[in-house]
Amino acid sequence: xxxxxxxxxxxxxxxxxxxxxxxxxFDAPGMGTVFLIALGGAIGALGRYTVVxxxxxxxxxxxxxxxxxxxxxxxxxxxxxxxILLKAELSxxxxxxxxxxxxxxxxxxxxxxxxxxxxxxxxRVVAAAAYASASVAASVTALFAGIALARELSEVF
Numbered sequence: 001x002x003x004x005x006x007x008x009x010x011x012x013x014x015x016x017x018x019x020x021x022x023x024x025x026f027d028a029p030g031m032g033t034v035f036l037i038a039l040g041g042a043i044g045a046l047g048r049y050t051v052v053x054x055x056x057x058x059x060x061x062x063x064x065x066x067x068x069x070x071x072x073x074x075x076x077x078x079x080x081x082x083x084i085l086l087k088a089e090l091s092x093x094x095x096x097x098x099x100x101x102x103x104x105x106x107x108x109x110x111x112x113x114x115x116x117x118x119x120x121x122x123x124r125v126v127a128a129a130a131y132a133s134a135s136v137a138a139s140v141t142a143l144f145a146g147i148a149l150a151r152e153l154s155e156v157f
Contacts, residue, residue: 033093040101048106073107077114 019025029037048069055065080098090098103110112135119128 029093029096033096036093036097037101037104040097040103041105044102044105044107047102069107070109073103073110074113076106077103077110078117081114 017025017027051069051072052062052065055068056062077099080103099111112132116128116132119125119131
């Protein structure tokens with residue numbers, strides 16, 4: 001697990017401890033943390049909508065807004081999850097509200113970018129490259145498959 005996810009874990013007030021069949025355990029967040037994540041998600045989603053719709057209105061194509069959101073979101077994730085967040089005296093709930101909520105709502109691409117960085121930073125360069133390639137290829141392929149399936153289903157129903 002990355003350093004970003006584990007810092008400050010001692011100040012989390014878990015609602016419950018959960019373990020899966022292979023012995024991996026985690027503490028479920030309390031309601032206060034869940035609320036901060038949800039609030040942050042709403043703020044991030046509204047931010048994404050605003051940037052994409054404004055950019056689309058200016059240049060006439062939404063993918064430029066999405067590209068801008070992905071780049072800005074990745075930059076913000078780097079800033080928030082990097083030095084700024086790790087040195088700040090923030091509760092785990094506030095950290096999760098910012099990273100998972102605001103930036104996750106703004107763009108999941110920023111979370112993907114952080115995953116690639118964490119693999120690279122751990123010295124797992126090949127894994128980082130494979131993860132990045134597989135994520136992009138699989139996500140775009142899944143989108144195409146979803147559209148094809150929706151078109152097929154629309155003909156059936």
